Amino acid sequence: MSPARGFLAEKVENHDLVLLHVVSSPRPQVLRATIQRIYSAKRGIDQRYIGKEIEFVRSPGNWGDVALEVGERALVFISMVSDRFYEDTWRGHMIIEEIQGDLFAIYQHRELWLCEEVPEAIRACSQQDPKRPYATAILFGILEAYLIELIENSQQC
Numbered sequence: 365m366s367p368a369r370g371f372l373a374e375k376v377e378n379h380d381l382v383l384l385h386v387v388s389s390p391r392p393q394v395l396r397a398t399i400q401r402i403y404s405a406k407r408g409i410d411q412r413y414i415g416k417e418i419e420f421v422r423s424p425g426n427w428g429d430v431a432l433e434v435g436e437r438a439l440v441f442i443s444m445v446s447d448r449f450y451e452d453t454w455r456g457h458m459i460i461e462e463i464q465g466d467l468f469a470i471y472q473h474r475e476l477w478l479c480e481e482v483p484e485a486i487r488a489c490s491q492q493d494p495k496r497p498y499a500t501a502i503l504f505g506i507l508e509a510y511l512i513e514l515i516e517n518s519q520q521c
Contacts, residue, residue: 371482376514379441379452380409383460386434387417395422395432397440404515408444420449423456428498429472432457439469439511460504463494467504476500486510 375381383401390396397420399413409418420442425431432438432451437460441452451457458469470493476482477490477500489503 370514371479371486372511373514373518375441375452375456376404376511377518378407379443379456380404380407381511381515382409382413382440382442383437384418384440385437386432389434390419393422393424394419395434400437403511404519406519407442408449409442418449420451423451423453429455430496432459437461439507458502458507461501463501468493468501469504469507470496471500471502472496472498473500474498476502483510 381403382399383403384397384399386395386397388396396417398417399409399415402409402411402414405411420440422432423429432440438457439460440457442449442456443452444450455472458471460467460469462468473479474497475492477487479487482490485506486502489506490500493499493501
């Protein structure tokens with residue numbers, strides 16, 4: 365994370381952001397998903413994909429970056445290269461899960477609330493993910509509002 369650029373700013377600048385539900389994996393490292401919401405459309409995705417299925421090449425996953433799986437709902441940073449969609453290769457998604465009745469986005473970084481580069485609004489609404497010791501759960505509504513603001517600011521530049 366670069367403090368000068370801001371938390372997730374580089375991802376917002378270089379990728380589209382979508383909310384999707386992974387429905388299948390037709391081939392190794394390829395996922396098929398239904399697009400539920402499009403937050404930004406400048407890197408290949410556009411409004412005609414809402415409610416439709418797309419195929420994309422997922423991040424391969426490795427230590428510190430767990431791959432997205434069938435059945436998961438997630439915010440995904442995605443872009444089109446040579447007529448194919450690709451998930452950002454490092455922490456390119458945040459799974460959306462319910463924890464004790466509230467929706468959370470799972471960010472693959474331990475104790476994110478201790479990182480001073482992360483805005484206070486995000487840190488204040490973050491907690492340890494109860495399932496994953498390597499991840500932080502961030503209240504979905506707060507993170508979503510932050511990402512929308514980042515997208516709006518990046519489009520003004």
